[in-house]
Amino acid sequence: MDFGKTSGEMIQARLETLIRQIEAVGYGATTSYWVGDVVTERQLKDDLASGRTHWTTALARARSGIRALDDENYDLALDYLLEANSLAIAALGLRLSRVREQEGLKLLAKPAKRRGRPKKALD
Numbered sequence: 001m002d003f004g005k006t007s008g009e010m011i012q013a014r015l016e017t018l019i020r021q022i023e024a025v026g027y028g029a030t031t032s033y034w035v036g037d038v039v040t041e042r043q044l045k046d047d048l049a050s051g052r053t054h055w056t057t058a059l060a061r062a063r064s065g066i067r068a069l070d071d072e073n074y075d076l077a078l079d080y081l082l083e084a085n086s087l088a089i090a091a092l093g094l095r096l097s098r099v100r101e102q103e104g105l106k107l108l109a110k111p112a113k114r115r116g117r118p119k120k121a122l123d
Contacts, residue, residue: 051094058087
């Protein structure tokens with residue numbers, strides 16, 4: 001499938017934006033462990049549960065998408081873009097779900113409060 005120059009530019013712009021967004025928040029280094037290293041294994045499980053693993057993988061996929069564009073492989077670049085977006089969204093969702101035991105998700109369903117000064121209590 002030929003996406004053409006315009007679509008390639010769009011894919012590149014979105015990948016570069018995603019990379020900047022992830023780097024602005026921070027991403028750290030990926031950790032590995034030896035079997036039997038209980039402390040590091042627990043840390044990795046916590047990283048997976050908190051969305052950090054998804055976040056760092058999203059950055060890696062976005063960078064791979066840029067490399068695919070450099071090779072003029074638009075199909076692969078688009079696949080990397082879609083995967084990076086999905087991973088970033090999954091990371092944010094996991095992070096949000098851990099905020100105060102589901103309280104963060106409930107906040108999405110509530111409208112914003114009215115602006116202005118709070119009413120003074122009458123004594």
